Amino acid sequence: MATAPTRLSKQARREQLLDTAVAIVRTRGADGLTLVTLAEEAGVSRPIAYDHFATRPGLLLALHRRLDERHRAAITRALRDAAPVVGEVARVMSAAYFACATDMPELGAVSAALRGSPEMEAVQHESTDGYARLMATALLPYSGLAPQVLRLRCVGLLGAAEAIAAELNRERATDGEAVAALTGLILGGLDAKADR
Template sequence: MTAASTRLSKQARREQLLDTAMTIVRAQGTDSLTLLTLAEAAGVSRPIVYDHFGTRPGLLLALYRRLDERHRTAAEQALREAAPTPGDTARVMSVAYFTCATDMPEWNAISAALKGNPEMEAAEHEMLAGYTDWMAAALLPYSGLTPEALRLRCVGALGAAETIAAELNRGRATVADAVTALTDLIVGGIGTGAGVGQSVAGASRPYSTGESRRD
């Protein structure tokens, strides 16, 4: 361990370790990530890694939460930059969802590695609830539904999004088709009183979709 490494604050060290862990996952897969391999790759002692994450599931869960935070931050920024219309708002949500599905393969790999872990299941429920609340709050100004009814529609939209993502991963749909389908479902389900086609057709592209990023 170098002298320079000891000067990092605890938060900076944690970020460094998570960066290194993500590099390992991307290059070698989740099976290659352990507390020992992380310590060796980061050039720190094993006790430092254990102090930050405790166990391998704890490390994987920290990575999963980090991906979720980055996804939410990007989605919220795109929403702030979008035109204040139901179509634009729905499209931002749809692009964000499928960009995550296509551009963050580590997300599914980490989730699979933690399948059956009670802490992971609790974290997934927590993240889904938070994302649903965010969607409902953003769509409420354009909806004629009660907040409770709108939130339930958002739950349904996210369920549909998961199914559409499965079709996308099987090569049965393009990213553009997936974004359009989910945007239509969201706008059509929030009780705007406007035609779905009209709302979606007028929606601008607040930021590049997953298909352009994959080219």
């Protein structure tokens, strides 16, 4: 039974609702997340949940964006602390990517729940562009590749990272093996000779 909601600013309430949504996905899976269950778990009225997200796909998209932003922010923080050596940058990037992939399994569950959604396709493109820019910016000082070529290789590396993360989550690879595999692919992708 919903209790009287605490007065929060609209943005603070949205953050509270998204925190609650993450908890629901973590315990019940993405199928357990609806606007009704969100309102109940957050202790707010249904109209408040609908006012923030309008539809279940709207909620899932907002949650996906939030988790994706947190994932990129964690990688950015890790890269800031990396020694400015190509091998270390590639290793730190790989380790941070997989730490987030395993620490935030909700991101994969939400993505799966949105498959086939036209809105999700746009969000996936936005996400891939953001990660590719992040990677290319970090790797550009160590590459002889033209920026556009490097960006495209980073898009390919992201596909490989996603596939390796799936293997990691299925326990078909260890953390160390996943990091070593992606690090090797990143370092191999910086080879300008392969572009000729």
